[in-house]
Amino acid sequence: xxxxxxxxxxxxxxxxxxxxxxxxxxxxxxxxxxxxxxxxxxxxxxxxxxxxxxxxxxxxxxxxxxxxxxxxxxxxxxxxxxxxxxxxxxxxxxxxxxxxxxxxxxxxxxxxxxxxxxxxxxxxxxxxxxxxxxxxxxxxxxxxxxxxxxxxxxxxxxxxxxxxxxxxxxxxxxxxxxxxxxxxxxxxxxx
Amino acid sequence: xxxxxxxxxxxxxxxxxxxxxxxxxxxxxxxxxxxxxxxxxxxxxxxxxxxxxxxxxxxxxxxxxxxxxxxxxxxxxxxxxxxxxxxxxxxxxxxxxxxxxxxxxxxxxxxxxxxxxxxxxxxxxxxxxxxxxxxxxxxxxxxxxxxxxxxxxxxxxxxxxxxxxxxxxxxxxxxxxxxxxxxxxxxxxxx
DNA sequence: CCCAAGTGAGACATCTTTGTCTCACATTGG
DNA sequence: CCAATGTGAGACAAAGATGTCTCACTTGGG
Numbered sequence: 001x002x003x004x005x006x007x008x009x010x011x012x013x014x015x016x017x018x019x020x021x022x023x024x025x026x027x028x029x030x031x032x033x034x035x036x037x038x039x040x041x042x043x044x045x046x047x048x049x050x051x052x053x054x055x056x057x058x059x060x061x062x063x064x065x066x067x068x069x070x071x072x073x074x075x076x077x078x079x080x081x082x083x084x085x086x087x088x089x090x091x092x093x094x095x096x097x098x099x100x101x102x103x104x105x106x107x108x109x110x111x112x113x114x115x116x117x118x119x120x121x122x123x124x125x126x127x128x129x130x131x132x133x134x135x136x137x138x139x140x141x142x143x144x145x146x147x148x149x150x151x152x153x154x155x156x157x158x159x160x161x162x163x164x165x166x167x168x169x170x171x172x173x174x175x176x177x178x179x180x181x182x183x184x185x186x187x188x189x190x191x
Numbered sequence: 192x193x194x195x196x197x198x199x200x201x202x203x204x205x206x207x208x209x210x211x212x213x214x215x216x217x218x219x220x221x222x223x224x225x226x227x228x229x230x231x232x233x234x235x236x237x238x239x240x241x242x243x244x245x246x247x248x249x250x251x252x253x254x255x256x257x258x259x260x261x262x263x264x265x266x267x268x269x270x271x272x273x274x275x276x277x278x279x280x281x282x283x284x285x286x287x288x289x290x291x292x293x294x295x296x297x298x299x300x301x302x303x304x305x306x307x308x309x310x311x312x313x314x315x316x317x318x319x320x321x322x323x324x325x326x327x328x329x330x331x332x333x334x335x336x337x338x339x340x341x342x343x344x345x346x347x348x349x350x351x352x353x354x355x356x357x358x359x360x361x362x363x364x365x366x367x368x369x370x371x372x373x374x375x376x377x378x379x380x381x382x
Numbered sequence: 383c384c385c386a387a388g389t390g391a392g393a394c395a396t397c398t399t400t401g402t403c404t405c406a407c408a409t410t411g412g
Numbered sequence: 413c414c415a416a417t418g419t420g421a422g423a424c425a426a427a428g429a430t431g432t433c434t435c436a437c438t439t440g441g442g
Contacts, residue, residue, distance in 0.1 A: 027299065028299065028300070029297075029299065030300060032398085032399060032400085033399075033400070033401090034399085034400095042419080042420085043419070043420045043421070044400095044420090044421095045402095045403095045419075045420065045421080045422095046418080046419060046420075048400095048401070048402085049418085049419085052401090053400075053401070054399090054400075084378060087377075106220075106297040108218065108219065108220065109219070109221065131377070134377070138379065139378065139379060140377045140378060140379060141375075141377065141378070141379045141380075143367075143371065144368060144371060144372060144377060145360070145368075147354070147359045147360065148354065148359070148360050148364075148368045148372075149372075149377055151350045151351075151353070151354040151359060151360065152347060152350055152368075152372055154350060155346040155347055155349055155350030155351075155353075156343055156346055156347070156350075158346055158349075159342045159343055159345060159346025159347075160342075160346075162342070162346075163338070163339065163342040168338045168339070168342060169336070169338065169339050169342065173339075176334075177335060177336075177339045177343075180334065180335060180376075181335060181339070181340070181343055181373070181376065182372070182376060182377055183376045183377050183378045184332075184376040184378055185371075185372065185373060185374050185375040185376030185377075185378075186322070186325070186331045186332065186335060186340055186373055186374050186376075187275060187330065187331060187332070187374045187375055187376075188329065188330060188331060188332045189332075189380050223428085223429060223430085224429075224430070224431095225429085225430095233389080233390085234389070234390045234391070235390090235391095235430095236389075236390065236391080236392090236432095236433095237388080237389060237390075239430095239431070239432085240388085240389085243431090244430075244431070245429090245430075
């Protein structure tokens with residue numbers, strides 16, 4: 001270990017802890033710090049050395065979720081090509097983070113403080129704008145508001161992640177099911 | 192009060208307590224028994240006289256949610272007429288219970304016991320069957336499985352309830368937004 | 383009026399979770 | 413080999429939630 005206090009393996013460990021915490025908390029949102037530590041294969045003491053407390057852990061998960069969302073938004077290049085294909089790219093890019101998103105989406109405790117993380121506002125803005133763009137180009141219908149389509153996308157991502165983890169939907173079908181339902185709906189169009 | 196121990200006002204009180212508990216827990220799923228009692232306008236002691244403990248309260252909410260779901264399923268007469276209209280009737284009938292459903296849907300603690308309430312299985316069966324009927328009559332596409340459509344309906348109901356309570360969607364648009372997205376999707380069909 | 387039932391307020395012990403601490407052990411680099 | 417760092421295990425107190433109890437008060441029927 002360096003004399004200068006470099007967090008040599010700490011960074012990797014921290015990310016690994018966050019990942020396993022996200023997996024566990026997605027399945028059981030009331031898991032204790034001890035359960036989180038065990039799920040990560042470390043002791044509760046070490047967990048506390050990484051995150052000051054449960055609140056700090058949840059905040060770190062929130063930051064991770066926001067970062068992954070924004071990375072997916074960048075990858076998807078939402079402002080290129082038809083809006084429908086942009087949404088498709090977005091769902092495909094965000095799929096690995098869907099479980100974490102589902103946890104954060106239902107963690108309403110995050111939003112009761114007066115100052116909520118601005119990251120969500122930026123993400124909401126980017127999502128609504130792609131739906132708005134689709135409406136302006138005539139690709140999307142205008143009677144469903146961009147705000148509602150954004151909200152519905154969150155809900156479908158959460159439902160999809162949950163359905164896959166419960167075995168009710170095949171993991172390979174995740175993106176297809178969500179995109180087809182969100183864009184095309186259940187009704188047959190080639191009647 | 193009768194000498195025979197009739198629960199004259201108890202029944203009404205109990206229902207009122209359940210309603211306010213559902214409203215509060217939908218908004219803050221970690222509310223304490225004291226908060227639940229205050230929200231219902233009663234003391235914690237009286238709350239405990241109605242429900243043996245927190246677990247019993249959540250179970251009662253689950254039973255209430257199941258009962259309201261099944262009532263809505265009966266009201267909607269899912270096996271009559273086109274499947275799309277049946278789904279529309281269902282969402283309209285289930286709208287008042289959407290908040291409660293959203294709470295129960297995210298209360299994954301309900302499903303970690305080995306024996307989960309059979310009521311959900313019955314409801315799932317009735318929901319999937321209406322989607323299956325729509326597929327068999329050619330009204331719905333067949334590449335989205337009935338199980339996924341059922342799951343997505345739950346997710347959209349939860350998203351809708353949340354969006355309304357946050358003011359992002361007008362309460363009057365609840366049914367329309369959900370039904371149109373679920374059945375028709377975001378894409379314009381009259382291209 | 384009187385009594386029974388229900389209620390609210392509060393005290394109380396208990397349990398769980400949390401946050402902090404110490405100490406022994408393992409690993410790694412010099 | 414040795415020193416430094418990180419870790420696991422466990423003890424510990426503090427905080428919060430829960431479940432139970434008592435007691436005084438109110439209300440409604442007889």
